[in-house]
Amino acid sequence: MEADIKIANGMVLTMDPHLTLHQKADVLIKDSKIIEIADGSSTKAKKTINAGGKLVMPGLINCHTHAAMTMFRGIADDMPLDVWWNNFIFPLEKKYLSPDFVRTGASLAALEMIRSGTTAFADMYFFEDAAAEVLKTIGIRAFLGEAVLDFPSPDSANADEALKKIEQLNEKWGKDPIIHPMIAPHAPYSCGPENLTKCRQLSEKLGLPMHIHLSETASEVAQIKLKYGLSPVEHLEKIGILCGQLIAAHCVHLSKVEMDLLKKYDVKIVHCQESNMKLASGSAPVVEMQDLGLTVGLGTDGAASNNNLDMFDEMDAAAKVHKLVRNDPTVMDAKTVLKMATTDAARVMLQENKIGSIEFGKTADIIILDLNRPHLTPLYNVYSHLVYSAGGSEVNTVIINGKLIMEDRLILTVDEQEIIDDANRIARRIQDELRA
């Protein structure tokens, strides 16, 4: 049998349940799957990538972002979340969002993520069908959550229209190997009980996960308590939204009772350390949630509140901040944090049988890093280097769903400069109008 791709002679960090690290091995890929991991494999392949002196590992998974917001990167910084959203971002979105805008913004995000080693991401935004088209062409794995709001959004007059769009998205992309539709009720403060219930019903009908913002700031928690007499998690339990298919981003302000409820229903958690820092939202009780056995993945959040989509930065920040906040350097060790960007992240996305590790039979979402750099020399501990020393620019080659997407830092599927030029053209128009 001939394989499609052979990644030869690399150091292979599998992230399998035993955390097997091969000092030298070949990884063989056929029909999108990993078919062999062995030193000195005799299996031939159509394409061989020499990974000698390089590190081969599972692609990173960004569990929460708003991809097309790359177009708003740096447009409004250094202000609280409510002011940032109500006075800047949402009015800009209403004015400028279009399928074309989302195509360009999502393409830009995909390029940035691929270049920094992210092979899969969870999105929450508008015009997700337009995003799906370009992401499919670029070849990145995307979990696309069309946002559901109580009020008119940039692409839907009301929640029912957004839910209809999700059904259409699922009809068109539901069976695609890399585009995975989701339902994204924006947050308990922007999506009321009636629409949340509709989201849950659609989730059950179509078998799709739900992606929500939950308890990101103290003020939204106070708002929910005032309106419903319950904390946000208790409120979601009461209306029947908590379940194993719910992916909750942020979860910064939680009581012990709420954490126990999230555990009881096996809700998946996404920690967005850099966004929480930048918006001063607070410090999420990640260590407590992990101690309770909750599954926690990492996310960058959108590029307008981070301001990049580099998961290496995210790992570094998550590992360090909790040590500072808890005055305890033993928490959030490098291994734990790398799992949050790979295997735990795959569990958050309900894809643990397919992605997150390099194992026989799993889908080949793989990155290859250049280790021959001053700041990665010498190499005593690969987990330590990946979390504390490495950056996205170490990523040399990217394979997604068994397909070579970037080789030697060259994007193979699209014209990168064309996308950058498009983004600059749109941004110039926004800037001219903001000045006028």
Ligand SMILES: [Zn+2]
């Ligand atoms: Zn977000």
